[in-house]
Amino acid sequence: xxxxxxxxxxxxxxxxxxxxxxxxxxxxxxxxxxxxxxxxxxxxxxxxxxxxxxxxxxxxxxxxxxxxxxxxxxxxxxxxxxxxxxxxxxxxxxxxxxxxxxxxxxxxxxxxxxxxxxxxxxxxxxx
Amino acid sequence: xxxxxxxxxxxxxxxxxxxxxxxxxxxxxxxxxxxxxxxxxxxxxxxxxxxxxxxxxxxxxxxxxxxxxxxxxxxxxxxxxxxxxxxxxxxxxxxxxxxxxxxxxxxxxxxxxxxxxxxxxxxxxxxxxxxxxxxxxxxxxxxxxxxxxxxxxxxxxxxxxxxxxxxxxxxxxxxxxxxxxxxxxxxxxxxxxxxxxxxxxxxxxxxxxxxxxxxxxxxxxxxxxxxxxxxxxxxxxxxxxxxxxxxxxxxxxxxxxxxxxxxxxxxxxxxxxxxxxxxxxxxxxxxxxxxxxxxxxxxxxxxxxxxxxxxxxxxxxxxxxxxxxxxxxxxxxxxxxxxxxxxxxxxxxxxxxxxxxxxxxxxxxxxxxxxx
Numbered sequence: 256x257x258x259x260x261x262x263x264x265x266x267x268x269x270x271x272x273x274x275x276x277x278x279x280x281x282x283x284x285x286x287x288x289x290x291x292x293x294x295x296x297x298x299x300x301x302x303x304x305x306x307x308x309x310x311x312x313x314x315x316x317x318x319x320x321x322x323x324x325x326x327x328x329x330x331x332x333x334x335x336x337x338x339x340x341x342x343x344x345x346x347x348x349x350x351x352x353x354x355x356x357x358x359x360x361x362x363x364x365x366x367x368x369x370x371x372x373x374x375x376x377x378x379x380x381x382x
Numbered sequence: 383x384x385x386x387x388x389x390x391x392x393x394x395x396x397x398x399x400x401x402x403x404x405x406x407x408x409x410x411x412x413x414x415x416x417x418x419x420x421x422x423x424x425x426x427x428x429x430x431x432x433x434x435x436x437x438x439x440x441x442x443x444x445x446x447x448x449x450x451x452x453x454x455x456x457x458x459x460x461x462x463x464x465x466x467x468x469x470x471x472x473x474x475x476x477x478x479x480x481x482x483x484x485x486x487x488x489x490x491x492x493x494x495x496x497x498x499x500x501x502x503x504x505x506x507x508x509x510x511x512x513x514x515x516x517x518x519x520x521x522x523x524x525x526x527x528x529x530x531x532x533x534x535x536x537x538x539x540x541x542x543x544x545x546x547x548x549x550x551x552x553x554x555x556x557x558x559x560x561x562x563x564x565x566x567x568x569x570x571x572x573x574x575x576x577x578x579x580x581x582x583x584x585x586x587x588x589x590x591x592x593x594x595x596x597x598x599x600x601x602x603x604x605x606x607x608x609x610x611x612x613x614x615x616x617x618x619x620x621x622x623x624x625x626x627x628x629x630x631x632x633x634x635x636x637x638x639x640x641x642x643x644x645x646x647x648x649x650x651x652x653x654x655x656x657x658x659x660x661x662x663x664x665x666x667x668x669x670x671x672x673x674x675x676x677x678x679x680x681x682x683x684x685x686x687x688x689x690x691x692x693x694x695x696x697x698x699x700x701x702x703x704x705x706x707x708x709x710x711x712x713x714x715x716x717x718x719x720x721x722x723x724x725x726x727x728x729x730x731x732x733x734x735x736x737x738x739x740x741x742x743x744x745x746x747x748x749x750x751x752x753x754x
Contacts, residue, residue: 256498256550256553257494257497257498258497258498258499258546258547258550259497259498259499259500259546260494260495260496260497260500262490262495262496262497262500263496263497263499263500263503266496266499266500266503266504267499267503267539267543270503270507270535270536270538270539271535271536271539273531273535274531274532274533274535274536274539275532275536277528277529277531277532277535278532281528281529281531281532283529292522295521295523334659339419339424339425342419342421342424343422343423343424343425344421344422350529351529352522352524352527352529352530354517354521354522356467356468356471356517356521357467359467359521361521361522361524363522363524363527
């Protein structure tokens with residue numbers, strides 16, 4: 256039984272390079288809005304600007320309490336078992352997500368560039 | 383010195399090996415769940431169970447390892463409080479990664495192209511990336527989610543190296559474990575008044591129905607009513623099993639009693655909602671433990687009643703040891719920390735495997751556990 260062979264060093268190097276490259280590939284910008292999805296359906300959109308405020312989201316396992324403001328969003332209270340969503344803390348940048356599997360809830364952050372999106376602008380006019 | 387793990391005979395594992403490995407992987411997972419989580423990335427896990435899965439894969443191949451993995455998941459769903467969605471995601475990721483990468487990596491390892499480190503890292507990467515993909519398909523459906531790829535790959539490097547190191551250091555013990563032959567005689571496992579086939583099926587049906595209802599009926603009253611019934615069928619014996627489970631009650635208290643929002647009923651510490659959740663999960667855990675203890679009384683007798691399948695035999699052999707799972711997990715944690723502090727890596731697994739073998743040998747003398 257051999258602990259390490261020459262090819263293992265190459266594997267370590269490749270995984271490390273892909274891992275570091277992924278940081279740059281998916282590097283986020285400062286977020287502007289937080290979108291909340293429950294069961295894949297968008298249920299709320301919150302602006303991240305402004306002072307901190309508390310919002311509640313209804314899910315299949317109960318209410319989840321969110322703290323939004325100062326450019327970030329985090330889960331304050333959740334009736335889920337392992338509280339991974341709470342432990343994840345605040346998210347600030349685009350590409351970042353908070354996922355609560357028991358509640359089937361996903362929070363994702365979108366950037367300010369989305370406001371320039373022509374589809375979003377059309378939506379705004381129609382509303 | 384050549385190790386049997388590396389002598390690939392492609393033989394299916396013995397029922398005793400499967401039983402011990404099953405309880406060991408469950409203990410490792412429960413112990414890992416009790417460890418504090420990493421801030422910012424709380425979903426990252428070391429995957430200590432791969433300490434057993436890796437040599438199992440090398441020695442026996444993909445199919446037996448997959449069976450061990452799925453049985454482990456099933457047991458932790460019942461005992462470890464794992465949520466059903468986590469069970470589904472973990473199981474499907476395991477199936478995909480073992481089937482997709484398991485054979486190829488095992489082939490590369492046996493041809494001496496890669497070492498333990500390479501095998502462990504690539505398996506960890508495959509499992510984590512597949513899991514990420516499944517969560518994305520099931521729930522998120524957004525390419526941005528692959529932002530998590532970076533921490534996951536880097537973490538797979540760390541956890542893969544650690545697991546490979548642990549396997550390497552305990553290779554002699556693992557070698558013995560994977561070639562285990564206890565020669566437990568059928569008479570040891572079979573109770574004197576062997577139940578008939580029909581009765582066995584009825585008991586098994588009853589046990590499975592109770593287990594399923596424990597999870598379906600999320601009613602506190604149902605759980606409370608069931609406790610005295612299960613105590614009665616167990617004849618109020620061996621209640622220290624509930625004491626062994628104290629860490630899990632403690633864990634439930636941390637999760638629910640002190641951290642739930644609602645109407646305060648005791649200072650600013652405990653809310654009515656927290657107390658309700660705590661009582662419900664405590665009652666359910668008690669029922670799961672008591673039900674397991676009850677099943678353990680007659681399941682060994684089923685081992686030879688209607689099955690010759692070594693995987694099912696292994697699973698049934700593991701059942702009587704399961705009620706002591708929490709006690710085993712804690713002593714495993716203590717032993718590990720002690721030995722890691724003393725930097726004694728070579729015999730990390732020895733004491734716990736001795737304990738498990740002791741539990742298994744007890745089955746040869748079932749004593750008063752007779753089926754009426």
